Amino acid sequence: MSKSIDSGTVVYEIKATNPNAIANYDAGKLVKGIGDDLIAFVGRPIQGLVVKANDATAIVKKVKEDLVGGKCAQPWLRAGMSGKDMIFLVTDLKNAKYERACTLVADYKGIREKQKKLLTETKVYNLDKGDKVIDKAAKDMVKALGVKGDGKGLGEIDGSVSIILLAHGDEDKTASGQIYGKDFAGSSPKDLVALLVDNKDPKKRLNPSYSGTIYLDGCFTAQGGAMQNYTKQVWELLKAKGIKNCKVKGNLGAAATLKSGDELVTTTEAEKAGDKLTAKAQKDYEKQIAPAQAKIEEIWKKKYGGKDKDGFKNDPDVAKLNAAIEKARNDAVKKLEAELKKIPGYEVKNLVGQFGLTRLN
Known part of the structure; x- marks a missing residue:
């Protein structure tokens, strides 16, 4: 059955009007085209998406052989959506019957929509209400990310909703002089987990099936060794409460919220x-x-x-x-x-440490 690409969905294209032009095929640009499409649709880059670019490269090799063998005259290379999938399709401008194709990303449409939904389900909460710096950071982040939440208080934290908690983080030093995050929003890891888990209102607490990401967005929250790392302690306490499918991340140094919603982090x-x-x-x-x-x-x-x-x-x-x-x-x-x-770790955007499903625990 012949393949076709839906109108307006092409992310990569080469019309090889002469045999030599097919050498312009670039797998890197093909992958980038898909990445740019995701950014445009979702609003942010998507990490970890598997694109079967090697299959497309193999097809291009076959097309080159077909050119030499006279089976193809003017190949038209395209990547775009065909129904739910992102496919790579080669047809011949001189021969309507010629076709080679492969699936680059199965259910690409569903992946795009799911990722966009996850973004809109992110919520921002201000745990230092009344503090001018944090109030402004919460307001800027909500506006920049276009996410839910008014930054005023916790609520509706269930399912896979990603949670950004904004507050000041305080630093301290170990006897050896190592800097670590002492507290966040004036709370110890135990107190913060109690806020997330032990609220009497079930709509304002996490349940064991919670699978989102909790971002402790304050200074030094992920700075320090295992015994002093505030973010790791929060993760361990949540795991002990039976919440094992979530991830917890924090900043690896002093942090400042930009109007773009990004965090500018500098290590100690x-x-x-x-x-x-x-x-x-x-x-x-x-x-x-x-x-x-x-x-x-x-x-x-x-x-x-x-x-x-x-x-x-x-x-x-x-x-x-x-x-x-x-x-x-x-x-x-x-x-x-x-x-x-040039200093490593100086004012790096979104420099975070993360604990959860991506690590061995």
């Missing part, structure tokens, strides 16, 4: 390196501008006697020196920002 190691780099940059900058500052001071005292402020302010030599200082400052800031970005 990166923060220390950044502070050291900033201190050196400040020292170098001050040394660089010291001669210009001394010259300005000299002009003020000798030329204006420390009295004529208007004359001093409008002095062209002073203006040139101030411009040089400002340029040095801008150059130093630009250089520092570039160097900070």
